Amino acid sequence: MQISQVKALADALRGNISKVIVGKEAVVDKVLAALLAGGHVLLEDVPGTGKTMLSRALAKSMRGSFSRIQFTPDLLPSDVTGVAVFSPKTAEFSYKPGPVFANLVLADEINRATPRAQSSMLECMEEKQVSSDGTTYPLPAPFFVIATQNPVETQGTFPLPEAQLDRFMVKLSMGYPTLQEQSAILARFIQDSPQDDLEPVCTAQEVLEAQRAVRAVRVHPDILDYIGAICERTRRLEDALLGASPRAALALMRVSQSYAAMQGRSYVTPEDVKSLAVPVLAHRLILRTAYGQGGRGGEAVKEALEAVPVPTETVEE
Numbered sequence: 001m002q003i004s005q006v007k008a009l010a011d012a013l014r015g016n017i018s019k020v021i022v023g024k025e026a027v028v029d030k031v032l033a034a035l036l037a038g039g040h041v042l043l044e045d046v047p048g049t050g051k052t053m054l055s056r057a058l059a060k061s062m063r064g065s066f067s068r069i070q071f072t073p074d075l076l077p078s079d080v081t082g083v084a085v086f087s088p089k090t091a092e093f094s095y096k097p098g099p100v101f102a103n104l105v106l107a108d109e110i111n112r113a114t115p116r117a118q119s120s121m122l123e124c125m126e127e128k129q130v131s132s133d134g135t136t137y138p139l140p141a142p143f144f145v146i147a148t149q150n151p152v153e154t155q156g157t158f159p160l161p162e163a164q165l166d167r168f169m170v171k172l173s174m175g176y177p178t179l180q181e182q183s184a185i186l187a188r189f190i191q192d193s194p195q196d197d198l199e200p201v202c203t204a205q206e207v208l209e210a211q212r213a214v215r216a217v218r219v220h221p222d223i224l225d226y227i228g229a230i231c232e233r234t235r236r237l238e239d240a241l242l243g244a245s246p247r248a249a250l251a252l253m254r255v256s257q258s259y260a261a262m263q264g265r266s267y268v269t270p271e272d273v274k275s276l277a278v279p280v281l282a283h284r285l286i287l288r289t290a291y292g293q294g295g296r297g298g299e300a301v302k303e304a305l306e307a308v309p310v311p312t313e314t315v316e317e
Contacts, residue, residue, distance in 0.1 A: 001206075001213040003266050006036065009210050010262040012201040016061040020195045021054050022188065023181040027172050029262065030279055031058065031146070036258035038211050039169025039251060040125050040145040042110075042160075042283065049174040051148040055106045057195055058146070064103035064204030065140060071113035077120035081130045082137075095132055100124050103140050103204045107147035111157045118164055121145070125167040142208045162242065162286065169251045170276070171283035210261075217257040218267040222311040227252050227273055233304040234285055240300065242286035252280045270310045277301050 010032050017028055031054065034041045043051040059066040069080060082098035099105070100121070110118065124130060125145055130137045147168070149160070165171070177185060188194060227249050235243030256272040281304075282297030 001209040003213065003217070003261050004264060006210045006213050006258075006261040007264040009202055009206060010036070013058070013061050016198060016201045017054065017057045019198060020057040020193075021050055022184045023177055024050070024054075024174060027174055028054070029259070030170055030172055030255075030276070033255050033259040033262060033276070034169045035142070035144050035207065036210050036214050036261065037169060037251075037254040038142070039255060040147070040167060042165070042168040042171040043146060043148045043174065044151050044171060045174045046152050047150055049176065051174055052106065052108060053195065054174070055104075055146040055148070057198060059104045059106070060195065060198040061201050062104065062204060062207060063200035063202065064142075064207070065101075066104045066106070067099040067102040068106040068108060069099050070108050071110045071117065073112060073114060075113045075117040077117055080117065080120040081124065082132065084133055093133070095135070095137065097137065098130075100130065101137075101139060103142055103144065103207075105143075105145045107145055109149060110147040111149040111160055113158065115158055115161065118158065118160065122164065122167065140204075142204060142211060162284075165283050166245065166247060168283065169255055170279040172279055211258075214254075214258040214261045216266070217260050219253060219257065220267065220311070223256075223268050223270065223273065224253070226270060226308065226311050227256075229308045230273070230277060230301075230304050231281070233308050234281060234300060237287070237300055237303065239287040239296075240285065241288060242284075244281045244284055248281055248284050252276060255280060274305055274310075277305055 013032055014025070014028055021028060031041050043054070045051055078098065080098050080100050082096050082101070084093040085096045086093050107121065124139060128139045128141070128143045130139065231244035231249040231252070234240060237243070252273065255276050256268045259272050259276060260268045278298050278301045281301045285297045285300055287296050287300055
């Protein structure tokens with residue numbers, strides 16, 4: 001697949017999703033960039049802002065398997081990954097795959113499950129496989145997880161640990177619509193939900209081919225140094241207890257490649273990196289914060305961006 005075809009695929013997905021989601025073009029673009037980069041997305045926002053609807057619209061736009069897992073306190077790891085079932089006829093155990101075996105998995109309200117259930121996603125999201133009773137089962141390709149969580153309801157929830165957060169390539173927030181967007185939403189949904197009539201615009205195989213194609217997007221050595229310097233700077237911030245890891249740097253490079261391909265470019269620019277640094281790095285940082293000043297990861301990444309010189313060499317196609 002050529003870069004122009006990757007752009008056409010991204011445009012088709014973006015256009016189809018826009019039939020349901022009003023505005024939020026920047027959020028949709030970053031979700032698609034994570035998809036094409038082979039990563040996963042964490043959507044965190046208050047109820048009713050369209051997190052689940054965006055996930056379903058993307059699933060319906062791609063002709064592939066989809067499953068939704070409602071994370072609850074009584075959820076068991078086997079409810080996610082599957083379980084070995086004993087057959088009296090054969091006197092043998094056979095593995096019954098869980099709902100995680102799908103191209104797109106919606107992990108709804110992931111922070112409502114216990115750490116034990118949350119940990120069932122660790123191997124799935126990183127190695128894209130499930131290990132059970134000494135046997136490894138590969139997950140479908142492409143494999144993409146969109147998890148949602150509500151930041152305002154903390155009673156009965158279990159915050160995601162750092163290791164789990166590090167599995168998400170980007171963390172995004174939908175945010176409230178503007179007045180004009182709110183009016184457009186009401187007009188669009190006045191009779192039926194447009195999501196009911198949504199048709200797929202690509203196949204899972206096409207997405208897989210696009211994921212392979214974006215790896216060919218050129219990343220100049222100066223851009224590699226720029227990404228590395230940003231991540232290294234986050235480790236030296238005054239309030240940093242935990243900075244961006246090498247996996248974070250790799251995620252920033254990969255999503256910058258796919259973001260560039262979505263614009264029809266075969267090379268990454270410093271602007272790509274700067275626009276993606278906060279959603280890729282902020283949720284991976286742990287900072288010393290005073291009471292009431294939590295969630296400063298975004299400010300810390302912006303501080304690192306200001307401190308690191310931007311490459312000035314022109315990168316030509």
